[in-house]
Amino acid sequence: MKARCFGAVFIFFCVVVTGASVAAHHGTASFDTSKDLTLKGTVTDWIWANPHCFLKFDAMDETGTVRNWAVEVSNPTDMTKRGWARSSFKVGDVVTVNLQPVKNGAPIGRLRNVVLPDGSTLSAMGPAPAAAAPVQ
Amino acid sequence: MKAWCACVLVSAVSVVVGAQDWNRAGLPDSAVNAPKTNAAPAPRRDVSGIWDAGGAGIAGPGHESAPWTDWAKQKAGSYKPGNGPRAVYEADINDPLSTVCDPAGFPRLVMYETRPFQIVQTPNQVLVLYMFEKRWRVIWTDGRPLPKNPDPRWYGYSVGRWEDDYTFVVNTIGTDERTWLDNSGNPHSSELKVEERYHRVNHDLMELTVTLDDPKAYTRPWTPRNKMPLTLAPATFDMMEMICSPTEVMDFRKNISDRTNKK
Numbered sequence: 001m002k003a004r005c006f007g008a009v010f011i012f013f014c015v016v017v018t019g020a021s022v023a024a025h026h027g028t029a030s031f032d033t034s035k036d037l038t039l040k041g042t043v044t045d046w047i048w049a050n051p052h053c054f055l056k057f058d059a060m061d062e063t064g065t066v067r068n069w070a071v072e073v074s075n076p077t078d079m080t081k082r083g084w085a086r087s088s089f090k091v092g093d094v095v096t097v098n099l100q101p102v103k104n105g106a107p108i109g110r111l112r113n114v115v116l117p118d119g120s121t122l123s124a125m126g127p128a129p130a131a132a133a134p135v136q
Numbered sequence: 137m138k139a140w141c142a143c144v145l146v147s148a149v150s151v152v153v154g155a156q157d158w159n160r161a162g163l164p165d166s167a168v169n170a171p172k173t174n175a176a177p178a179p180r181r182d183v184s185g186i187w188d189a190g191g192a193g194i195a196g197p198g199h200e201s202a203p204w205t206d207w208a209k210q211k212a213g214s215y216k217p218g219n220g221p222r223a224v225y226e227a228d229i230n231d232p233l234s235t236v237c238d239p240a241g242f243p244r245l246v247m248y249e250t251r252p253f254q255i256v257q258t259p260n261q262v263l264v265l266y267m268f269e270k271r272w273r274v275i276w277t278d279g280r281p282l283p284k285n286p287d288p289r290w291y292g293y294s295v296g297r298w299e300d301d302y303t304f305v306v307n308t309i310g311t312d313e314r315t316w317l318d319n320s321g322n323p324h325s326s327e328l329k330v331e332e333r334y335h336r337v338n339h340d341l342m343e344l345t346v347t348l349d350d351p352k353a354y355t356r357p358w359t360p361r362n363k364m365p366l367t368l369a370p371a372t373f374d375m376m377e378m379i380c381s382p383t384e385v386m387d388f389r390k391n392i393s394d395r396t397n398k399k
Contacts, residue, residue: 025218025231025319026226026229026234027197027218027220029223030396047391049384049387050379050380050384050385051234051380051384054391070392075378077267077376077378080159080161081161081164103398104395104397106395108392108396
């Protein structure tokens with residue numbers, strides 16, 4: 001009985017609580033999928049919108065130049081399933097962003113994951129966290 | 137032990153359901169993909185409820201179509217899709233849905249971004265309320281025939297009938313050929329005929345099959361959705377908005393898309 005009950009609870013959590021995500025409206029043609037950049041910067045804007053949310057931040061590159069980056073993630077629906085929210089960032093937050101840049105050298109890219117000021121990480125690619133927090 | 141088990145389950149249900157009453161983005165994939173071995177039998181002539189196809193519904197890369205006719209090749213020659221074998225740089229995409237927020241139209245709404253949707257049955261209509269675009273369709277079930285030579289509509293004209301107690305069949309014509317079928321830029325003509333088959337397997341599971349017959353654009357009928365599983369969501373499920381706003385799209389293009397062009 002105990003085993004059956006545990007099984008029922010386990011299945012319930014597997015079925016209802018865990019999550020995954022997907023991307024949608026465009027492919028990867030613009031992006032240099034062989035590159036992987038990690039930049040520490042300061043948030044200047046966080047846009048929670050369709051077709052894609054995007055984060056803007058100032059960061060210094062390897063040449064010592066500060067550029068304003070704009071990096072996209074998926075849409076609010078997908079990001080909600082991953083535990084992101086409109087309130088995930090505020091202007092002035094110092095964040096560490098791992099991203100895949102575009103091929104043309106502009107400070108544009110796709111965000112892979114970001115470390116927040118409190119040390120926690122939000123992921124934008126790959127399997128979604130097991131229990132993404134719902135938005136209230 | 138029974139009491140303990142019941143207590144844990146009730147607590148789990150109340151925590152999860154109570155915490156997720158608003159802004160549900162969709163069921164987790166684990167829920168969509170879970171085997172439905174213990175589900176109750178399908179109710180008779182009832183497809184109502186909120187249904188979720190999970191990741192399969194989105195179909196971002198588009199669909200492998202039947203061969204194009206010469207008309208289709210000419211029609212889609214100017215299409216610059218963001219996905220599929222003809223994908224272009226993000227800056228060059230001219231998909232009317234994602235670049236200027238034209239309606240997805242029908243049947244793209246069941247070919248791409250088929251996010252959670254709610255089916256409502258009335259005595260003479262079946263209404264489908266889609267999370268994507270926050271759009272709805274009316275499927276007439278009062279026995280009327282499809283119109284003759286109708287003016288095109290973004291979402292066409294639809295009639296439905298019960299083929300048997302568990303299979304609801306919808307036929308649609310009169311679509312607008314300005315819309316694309318999917319993200320890879322498959323075209324269609326206004327002569328397109330669409331058949332959707334909603335087969336309720338059991339209480340929690342339904343299968344959607346979509347067949348397209350458009351001899352002006354394709355050399356044969358084809359079935360982009362073949363028994364796509366749809367999972368019944370809880371009755372408390374509150375769908376998020378997922379709307380294409382021209383203001384938001386222009387902002388995205390200015391900040392991202394338009395800056396991704398080739399050197």
